[in-house]
Every structure is written in C-alpha cells, then in structure tokens.
Amino acid sequence: MLLSEKLQLLRQNMANQGVHACIISSNDPHLSEYPANHWKIREWISGFTGSAGTLVITENQAGLWTDSRYHIQASEQLDNNLIQLFKEGLPEVPEIPKWLSQNLKSGQTVGINNALFSDSFTMELTDKLKVNNINTVRNFIAPEEIWEMRPPLPNDIITDISEDLSGFSRIGKLNLVREEMKKTGINYYISAALDEIAWVLNLRGTDVKYNPVFYAYFIISLDEAWLFVNPEKLSKKISHKLSNDKITILQYDFFNIFLEKLPLGAAVLADSKRTNAAIIENVSKIYKIKKEDSIITNLKAIKNETEIKNIYKTMIKDGVAMVNFLCWLYKNIEKEEITELSASKKLLEFRKEQSDFLGESFETISAYKEHGAIVHYAVNQDTDMSLKKEGIYLTDSGGQYLTGTTDITRTIALGKNPEQAKIDYTLTLKGHIALATAVFPVGTRGVQLDVLARKELWKNGLNYLHGTGHGIGYYLNVHEGPQSIRTQENPVTLKTGMVTSNEPAIYRAGEYGIRIENLILCIEKEETSFGKFLTFETLTLCPLDKKLIMKDLLTQEEVDWINNYNKKVYEKLAQELNCESKEWLKLATEQI
C-alpha cells in the first residue's frame, strides 16, 4: 500500500469514528525501547524506521515528531509532501498537544490507542487538549486495523539463568518484592516492563534485538504470582520451576481479562511511567491504584554482590575485545579496506571470541569524521565510509554477556589531528574524569552531578544535548532506570550498587564527534560527622587515546587519574591478550 493510500484509508476510518486527529505511537504495550515488528505501526504507516518518533494525522495534515538523533534520518525517509517533520528540541517546534490545540477546532476529537502510551503522556495530553475543549478517544485502534500483513508477536524460547549469575533465587527476588509491597500496603503489583519481568523471574528471551527480554505481563500478590506469556515459549523444566515458586502461567492475551477479576477493594500498584495508560485506566476503574515507582525497577538497579563480581569479569572480556579491535584497526588501516561497516563487524567478531557473549546490546555506532557528529549514527551501505590514516573515528558499542551488559564509547585519532580535536577531546575527558571522581552525600540526584561533566565544555562555549549518564542492566537492557545523570530533574537518588554510564561529548557538525564513555559503579566512600559520602568506581577497561590528550590542559590530578586508569587497564587485560595486542596495549597505556 502506498503512503497516500494508507493515509486515505486511515482518514476514512477516522471520519467514520468521528475522530479528527490521531496520534500514532512507536511504543509497544510494554513501553519497550525496542518493540517487536508486531508493534511497528508508526513505521509501517510513515516509512520512518527510527526507534523514537510519534506520528500525528489530522483530516488534512500529517506530522512526525522525532528527537535530534533522528532529524536527518527522518527528513530522508519521510515523504515531505505528505508528512511534515517536526524536529523536537528546536525552540520553534511546538509539542504535540500544543500543535493539536492550534490545528483543531473546539469540540473536535483526538484518537489514541492508550495501550501504546504511558499514563503520564495521555494524562498530560488529555489535560492540555481539554483546555481548548478538544476531546480524546483513548481506545482508537484504526491504524492497527488497516495494517495489512502485520507481523505476528515473536515466539522465541525463554531461558533461565542460575543463581550463580543472578545472585538471588527467583523466590528470593519475589520475597524482596513482597517485603516492599507489605510496607506500603499493596495487595497486587502489576509489572508490564519486560526487563522487570525478566529480572525478577531470572528468565531471559530473544523476542527483540539487543534486549534479552520476552513478551509477558506479570502480577504479584503476597503469596502468588501470575505470568502472562505464550506457554509454548517455556520448556517443561522452566514451567515446573515457576510452578514450584507458586507462579501460575496464563496466556499473554488473558492479562486484561484477569486484571478485572482481582478481588474487589484490592490495592494495586502500577508504575505510571512503566505501565501503559490502558492498564492504568482499567485498573483505576475497579481498584485502589497506587501509581508509585516500580518496586522491581528500584531493586533491579542496585546490583547485588554476585552481579557486581560478574560485571568485573565481563569488563575484562569486553575490554579484551575492544583492545583486540583497536590494535587490529591501527595495524591494518590502509593495509586493507576498512570501512565503518566492516569495522563494526570486526568488533562484533572480537566480542564473539569472548566467553558467555550472546550478542550486541544495541546497534553499534561506527562513525568516521563528520558521521561522528550524528549522535545516533547508524551506518548502512549507502553511508559507509572508508577509514584512512587521518581524522577522528568514534565507536559506541556494547555486548550482552551471561555475566552482564556493556556499553562503551571510544574516540580515536587515526592520523595526525588538528589542535581543535585535541582540545575538544581533552575537555571532554576532563568532564569525564570530574564525574568519575565525584564524591557526594547520600541523597544526591544525578541532576546535581551532571554539570561536573559539562563545566569545562561550557567554559569554552561547548555543550552536548543528550544526557551524561543512563542506568544499565545486568544481562538486560542497556538503558534502564530509575537513575540518570542529566540536566533534567529526576527525583531518584544515586545509591551504592547502581551502574550508570559516564559519557560526555562534543559534536562538531560536518567535522567530527567526540564521546568518551565508561560505566561507573556507585560505591561508598566514607562516613564523616557530616554524613555518609558516595563515589564512583570506573568499571570499563579500555585505554584512552593518548594522541588526543593535551597534557597542558590537565591538572596533575587529572594526569594521575589517566595514568592510573591506563595502568589498571593494562594490569587487568594484559594476561588475557595475545602477544600482538598485549604489546600494543603496553604502548597505549604508557604514562603520559
């Protein structure tokens, strides 16, 4: 079907149902970062394949809102005659509710499928539209209904992970959750977030790329639990184990029906940020709902001793793969044809050599020269560029290991480099070090620390428009909550055991991008009469490119940090490397 035909059919359906505009989400009902193809309705209609973006269709207009990561991609993929691109983040671009208020008339109606939106989004939308007397219909599924050849839900098998890897038995985790439920008087706790379900059940899946999760819903009471999943995905052995832990398995589709059958008067907890609006709405009609923070998300973020022990091992494996890759790249550049695409494939090969490696944790960014300035650059055969002994190369990649998830960015100089790139790299590194070495009292939020990574950039009239740090899962999603280190307020405080990324950057459009990303573990530092103080331990093990470091711009403390870091990298990785890589690493980690 052509785009014009899709739009015509949809508008007919809208008119039949008295809807004057509809909002089409890129979410699945679990608000996943990577939805299965079954849910990619926005992509099917608009042709835009980016992971984030919302389509709005009115009787005579259509617009796609997407963030700065996708401004270029969307402008290439969209038919601009039929769908207008709204570049989120630019000051002149209105938010969707505002745009709808300006383009609809009083008394008109907006349709959304609220199973594909967060409760907070639909609440805000409804409130803002109401001011202008615009109604919302919340169960509008005409877009899905016109979808021909819709892909089915994935049906991949589910595996379980042992206590050696998870650190806690399934029942142990459920009991932790139940303790929290008791504290706040919760009878039933609904989890719709796929990584929460995977974590609490010590199960993993392959339903989507990069995130080792499976499609399911989960409800926990104080003595039972119900997993809504296609039972064919589970082996008999796992089904039996779940049954032993008093977990009943029910069909995925049965979730909404089951919800309505909970005992009257039950107090139900659902995290309004991690549960779709349809569930929240249905539950709110019948039960006392508490839209608090998700218990599992909060427990999951604090890595336990076993997980941390395994993460240390994982960092060695991933560091070895990265060092092998960098050594190979330096040695072979201009000897063989190396492109952005072939480099990222080679990096994957080196990761595959590592034990317990299961796949990439997100799509590798392999970005040469000006491509590095495109924050979420995804190389393809049309854009692929050959690497030469010049310019800046940025690679942001990560792996899923049975023993943890990694996410690392290194920026390297492939030849001689102008002063400006060295200054930019060094300023970025100063920010990276300032965050890595931060000390802060218990109770500190990420927003309070973000400036440490940016201060030196700001002094030089530079900045980056993304966050500085995101939480990361343990053999789970590479992006997880609840903590973050960014300019936006997030009430979650940083706690010992949390693993977060540290990734300041500078992007010079048309020239290059520089980003330095390590994972950092929040640990205790000391307790004084002024309270308990925390700090970070850098986990990622991979040298920093000395050619890009301008020592003159560094303080002695910063020089010491770099030397200590490189020394630690060598000590941890050397014995795992072959002679060639070891020799290369020796030089790469020499003191500056």
Next chain:
Amino acid sequence: MLLSEKLQLLRQNMANQGVHACIISSNDPHLSEYPANHWKIREWISGFTGSAGTLVITENQAGLWTDSRYHIQASEQLDNNLIQLFKEGLPEVPEIPKWLSQNLKSGQTVGINNALFSDSFTMELTDKLKVNNINTVRNFIAPEEIWEMRPPLPNDIITDISEDLSGFSRIGKLNLVREEMKKTGINYYISAALDEIAWVLNLRGTDVKYNPVFYAYFIISLDEAWLFVNPEKLSKKISHKLSNDKITILQYDFFNIFLEKLPLGAAVLADSKRTNAAIIENVSKIYKIKKEDSIITNLKAIKNETEIKNIYKTMIKDGVAMVNFLCWLYKNIEKEEITELSASKKLLEFRKEQSDFLGESFETISAYKEHGAIVHYAVNQDTDMSLKKEGIYLTDSGGQYLTGTTDITRTIALGKNPEQAKIDYTLTLKGHIALATAVFPVGTRGVQLDVLARKELWKNGLNYLHGTGHGIGYYLNVHEGPQSIRTQENPVTLKTGMVTSNEPAIYRAGEYGIRIENLILCIEKEETSFGKFLTFETLTLCPLDKKLIMKDLLTQEEVDWINNYNKKVYEKLAQELNCESKEWLKLATEQI
C-alpha cells in the same frame, strides 16, 4: 495566659467544633518571611520566637516542627512537657501530614486556617490525609479567636520611589505586567505578595522589620488596578499619583469581598506558591483560575539597567561600611571590650554613615567561635561573647539602601588559627570561586550549578545543609524568588539581570562556622555555535581574609581570581575611605 491554659482553651474549642487536630502557621496571609506581630499566633501560643516553625495540636499531643536553623533555639524556648520538638531535616522526623496520619484515627478531622498557608501546602496536606480517611476543615480560626490582646495590623506610612531609582515608572511596570497577561489570556491578576506589590507600584513601607513592604493586596486588570490598603497609610500626593495611573484604593479588608464581584467567566491568575490557599480556593469556586508563576515575581527578579547601575553604587557604600568595620575590629580588639552584640551595633553604625542607608536588611549574625556553627545565630545578652585575638568570627549582615539591598558574609581569623580552619576556609572559598566563575548555557537551573560550590567540600567529607544561593530584591526583600541555587529542584532558569547570593559554608558544631557570601549578577558571556552562554559577575566588594587562605590548596586560576577580586575591591573602595581604613585595605588586599 499560661501555655497550659492556652492549650486547654484551644482543645475545648477544637472539641466544640469537632476538630481533632489543628495546624498553626507562622505565616501571615501574604506568606511573608517577616510577618507583623498581628500574625504571630504560633509564637503567642508556643512561646517559640523563631521565624519558621509550625505548631500542631491534637487532643492530647502538641508538636512544633522547625528547621535546622532553629533546633537549638526551639529546644530552649519550648516547654518540652507540653510541646514536643520535631527537628525537620533529621531522617527520623516525619513530615506533618505523615505524623498526623499516624496519630489520628480514620474519620477524624484536622483544622487549619487556610489564609495562613500556601495553596500547595494545603493541597498536599489534604491529599495525604485523605489517603488515611482524615478530613480537613480549612477555615479553622479557633487559635486566633482565643488570642487575648492581639496586636493590631501595623499602620506605617507608605513612601514612593522615583524612576531614577526604580528604572521604570509605575505605569510602565503595570504595562509590562499587562503584556504578559495578554499573552496568556488573563483578565485579572491577583498579587498578595507584599514585595511584588511594593515593586510594581514603586512604593515602599515599614510595616515589618527588614523588609520595606506594607500590608496590601493588589488586583490588576488590562486597563485598571485596585490596591487594597488602609488609605491612611498613603499621602494625598501618592493617592493622587495612583489615581492618575488608574489604580483605585480600597480598604485592606475589602479584598475578599471585591474578589467575589469580578465579572463572571473572568480568567484570574494567582501564583499558587505566593498566594494563600483561602484566596485560591475562593477564586477557584467562581472563576477560571490559572495557578501559574507570578508575572511580577518574574519581572522583578530581572534587575533593569537603572537598578543595576544603582546596585553597583550600593556595593561601594556597603563595602566601605564593611571595610571600616573590619579595620575597626582588628585595630581595637582587646584594646576595648568588643562583644558579638557590640560588634553588630558598630557595624550598623558604619552602615548608617553611608548615604541612602535605611536600615538592616535582616538581623545581623555576629557569631564568634562555636556560635558561628549555629546557622542563623541571633546574638542576645544571654549568649553574648567577648571577642579575643583568637578563633574565628563570622558576620552575616546586609543593608537596605534606597539604591538597593545587600547581603554579605565574611569570616575572619582574629588570631592564629589551627590548620583545620584554614583548610575549611580555603575549601569553602574554592566552592565560592567555582560558582562565581561558572559558565552555563541559557536554560540552566540553579540546581544544576549548586554542586560547583560543594564539590570540594564533598571530596573532603564536608557539607552544609542550606542552599547556596537565594535571589535578592532591589531595596526590597533580602530573600526573593523565583530563582535559587540549591540542591532541591526549582524549574526556574537563571537569566541575565538576576542577582543571587553565593554562600557556601562549613559548620563545625562546637568549634566555628565558616561562610563566604557575595552577591552575583547573572550576565551574558558569549554566543557560539553551541548556543548562548551566561556567567556571573561578583557584585559585593569586601576583602577576603588572606590569613585563612592556604595557597597550596588553590589552583593558579583560583589564586588569580582572589588577587583580581581583592584588587578590584581596593580600586573601587579606596577613594571612599579615610586614611586608616584605606591603609588597612591596602594590606588586606595585597596579592597572595
């Protein structure tokens, strides 16, 4: 009346009205920082004279909640047998709504006089109590009714200030407000905040100490305005000027009646943080209310060119007074008896020598040795201590001048000092400099910069529990919104023209307090391809005590900042000083 009698009478009244607990505020209906005695009902009942604190009385318990500034004072002033002290900020101390929920039964009722609380407080209270099925009665005035010999409202005269001082005519300011009203479709804008009314009308009063405001309410429409004030406070000349600007003067008490007579369907703006809950509630019943940020507060915070020019002059006057004071103190210590109290009186004398000085902008903190560790130490004859040639002396003071308001803290060594005090002072100074020299993009909030002032303290296991910076008025309140620099989220961004304090500190209980406070003006720094960047200019002019600076702990940039600052202080102040002070300042500002 004895405390026990007051409590008995109040509890009788509560029982008669079916109220099981009441909350007694320290606010006036304008939510002023310094209410007139007429509103000090909490003080009258409890005997606690601190400026902040909330009294809760149930059928058989009574508690006073106050923050860390007043923990010591409250424990001394309260009769602990009858009123329990709840030290806000300590982790084990519950917030009032939680405590009430724990101590009342389902179905019981809490009474408050909602004219003395902010809308956000009563909303939160009502919501939190509702969860536990506890009701609230919002017009409970039994505490005021039992008050014998209640002081009358102050009736001081009102003066007007010229455009030379204010930078804008009254009608000019009203028109600025009206432009903003038009943008968001407001018909009537209610201002109950006394400093807002004083600012927009170019009027000042002396109804309360320290804040040059007068009791009034103000309503603005697109072509008229109404000032609710005792007309006797206004001269004929001022009344005439107001009338020329189409401002009608009505009795103070007429405000609530007038409110109900606005045209039906009117859109009314009231800032929910700066308007008491009774007003918000009354208006909400009848009109379309918009509880947005106050237009006047936002305009007032951005100092205009005239104000800034005058502030520069004020800083010279206040700097001269401070330098004369410090010179006098060093020269006369142990030659004559100097105490905390006499020192603060002497400082006031030096300020009185300055032109346009009208009075102190808050109660001077004159704190020697361990008293310095009491954040809001107010010296009295019982606590007064003699200053000797040893130990640390902290003075935090400010003046109201026709040309602006000041707020400065200096910490000085009166003799030789242990290493620790020097380290503490230097670390505090490093934080002070880091904030003073911060560069940040347009759109940055204070919470993002707060860590700059704390970073070095945190690295050394130190901290201070108050904010780093508050807004300051222009010949108005020493504490004003909307901006702040503190650990708590505040969505207001820092804008050019805002004046804020910069006051990191270290308090060692039982030993000394160190605080370094200057006022900083937000100014433009540069515009690059990454956006527009702002920075601060330090306004306050008074040397920093070199004896307390450990140069080894400073970077070269920090040394340069200190030397440049002291140099500027000398250049700006020298010609205004007598020989003795000038000579002292010359030495005090020599390069380190």
